[in-house]
Amino acid sequence: MLLFKIALRNVLRQKRRTILTMLTMGGGFVLCAASIGWADGAYGDIIYSFTSNQLGQIQIHSEDYLDNPTIYKTIVDYEKVGKQVDSVEGVKNWTPRIYVGALGMVNQEVSGVQVVGIDPLREDSTTNFNNMVTEGEPLPSLPGYDVLIGKGLAKVIKAELGDSLVLLSQGADGSIANAKYGIMGIVESGEMGGDRMNCYIDIRSAQQLFVLDNQCHEIVITVEDISSVNSVTSSLRSTVKSDKLDIQPWMVFAKSFYEAMRADMNGLWIQLGIIILLVAFGVLNTVLMSVLERQREFGLLKAIGTKPGMIIMQILLEMNLIAIFSVVSGSVVALGLLYWLSNYGISLSTPMTFGGVEIQQMKATINLRSFVIPLITVFATTTVVSIFPAVKAARTDPVKTMRTN
């Protein structure tokens, strides 16, 4: 307690230096906290719009489908699986899909296409699919010979609304799958690759065409809360008991997106590292100054019998006291800043694209880690940086210092 009193008095004795150090530490703290909160918010938004668009946050496939997709690897009796999915808490919606490659022809123009069989009602309520139909009409709720095609594909095969699209492929029984559809809409999902390949027909038409009764290749699931993806995935795994099915969160099936995201996040950590380094140098400077200035004082303390350990403790305490002041005041500022950023955000004059998702506005989020991570970092750096000057102070030779000063 005595040590604490001395430390406090020492800190207050040099007010200007203390305030300057607090500014360095507090500034570093606020910058770190804001960056993390900001990044978490922006990434959360990007993930949400990326996954809600088409992929969903969780997908179910037949085992091994993602590594090597073929028409034969299907989810059998998917309506039953869907009912089980519905019973899991945290699930918002699900929708089934069929994927088969085919040759598509419009007016003698032929191209390889990907036929996507969708359930029009479910697809729209799960992924807002109908919003992506930018020209013409969405698929009707009853199956027929209607097709929607991707904008890029329409360009490739020079198709217009009202043209006929002839599909040629092979059914799951080996038979020829051939049918003619009327183009009733153009789809712009924002995902270039998909828009250049995909054409969408009713899943019931697709089942008939490809001889896949009551089967699908993929079930796309959206969740209520994006941060609960992992827990919903594990409860789905225990509810839908089938070792023939793979149930995976977006981090697995959108691996490249997840990895790009993580690489981006790593860039952020490097930025934060640089901020911390600057703070550390500031702190080191302050400690060294105050130690060198007080050589005589430490000499005297040692002369009257203070143990070196006590001197080290005292200096560490002084610096950590400053750190406490900085973090408390920094938290108030950071909270205010993040609150403002999470409510109003910053609009980007030119939209940024990440993984094919357009970002118009960046908003922060307020979470615990935005405060905890900088807090731990500030205390850890302060302590580490102070140890060297503290040891130096403790080693002061009383005779020498008192004579020279």
Add this chain to the structure above:
Amino acid sequence: MHKNIIFVVLAFILANIGSLSAEADIDQVIEKIDQLYRSNTSRGEVEMEIITPHWQRTLRMDMWTYKMEKTFIRITSPAREEGFATLRIDDEMWNYLPQTDQVMKIPPSMMMGSWMGSDFTNDDIVRESSLFEDYDYQFTEVENPQPENLYIKLIPHEDAPVVWSEIIMAVGESDYLPVWEKFYGENHELARTMYFRDIETVGGKTIPTEMELIPENEEGQKTVVRYLHIEFNVDIDEDIFSLRNLQSQQ
């Protein structure tokens, strides 16, 4: 001294005769195989059995060929595929789709795609490469050779319209008929093997009437083609090889 010179000259001549006859041999073999399924015209009935781990089906088809340039195939059974037809003129290929009454030209990018789900590619149907013209060939050795077979290695000329890096062929020594053919892909790995069986004399020619094609990287998959009936050098109306005929459902 003279004796020696004569001996040397004789030996030289004999050696050359030996190699000459060997070259003549391989040319003959290659030409014979090249001409095996080829003639001015042919008309036949073919059965194609496709076996995959997921399904198995047998297609029957009528087939017409004209020299090396033109082929016309029309499927006669099963019912779901009846009327499906393929016309090939030189290196272009069209399919007729009876369900939608459409003719679809196969784009060049789809040439390596499967024909009717079989292990034959569209390119196999279209291919008009000639062993004689498009390949360099020489006798070769294989592991566990059969005494009744000759083995030939074929390497395509650089500009030849061929996707294989090399073909090894086993040929019967007595009849010069193919026994098997192994096709190697770009990286010199075995891509597929074709076996020739059931040698019969049909339409005036002695040919293997069954061919079995086994792809290397697809387990449990193969395609067997059988000639049920074939005639060579018959009169064929050239109109058969027209888009108009393709579209007319016989």
